[in-house]
Amino acid sequence: MNTPVADQKSITQPKPVKKRKLIGDRGDYFLNRIEGETGANVSACYQCERCTNACPVSHFMDIKPHQAIRYVQLGWREDLLKSSTIWVCLSCEMCTTYCPNEVGVAEVINHLRNIAAHSSITPKERNLAVFHQTFLEVLEKSGRVNEFQLMNAYYLKPNILHEKIKNGSFKEELLLGLALLRKGRLKPFTSRSKAIKDIQKAYIQTRGEIV
Ligand code: SF4
Ligand code: SF4
Secondary structure (H helix, E strand, O other): OOOOHHHHHHHHOOOOOOOOOOHHHHHHHHHHHHHHHHOOOHHHOOOOOHHHHHOOOHHHOOOOHHHHHHHHHHOOHHHHHOOOHHHHOOOOOHHHHHOOOOOOHHHHHHHHHHHHHOOOOOOOOHHHHHHHHHHHHHHHHHOOOOHHHHHHHHHOOOOHHHHHHHHOHHHHHHHHHHHHHHOOOOOOOOOOOOOHHHHHHHHHHHHOOOO
16 A cells, blocks of 8 residues: 555655754863863862862852863853853852862862953953053053052043942042042052063963963
């Protein structure tokens, strides 16, 4: 008996099966990249959460340090670059110190922050991102960071001074700055570091990375 045409179609053209996205498809690339660029042993993380428990600012992070490491393993690049975590992190390295597997959590988060700074992704914590960028600019210019010059450069960035005047923090910071100036704790001028050439070379090498 001949199979009807409609039935033949269903036999010869089966419904396309949606290919399951394997974690390794995208995770391996990002994981390898981060491990290669930072030297951190991200694969060794077994999610004990000691890094998060040691972190003094984890309450302000949308992705906790142990989760950030898991995200790197899974290749969830965008979520990480859009997170508040990378800007809230103080680089205090408590997480790295307390990790039993020497994962290098702080190094990873710091590196993610640098990748985000060079990407087109809008930072979740804009002011912190601008401050970070200004810090790097001041460091590149003189090889060291002078707080007086840093704060001046930061205030001159778009909207920063306006926002600070509006929320009242500028007056507070101005009074603090004047008090520090009077005590000689804030120097308006500073000499360039002797290592300036090496520092600027490192900047050039960093900018050459593929993001
Ligand atoms: S402390 Fe180390 S092993 Fe534990 S969750 Fe954090 S990164 Fe992973
Ligand atoms: S380096 Fe960052 S993530 Fe690690 S403990 Fe300090 S603030 Fe938290």
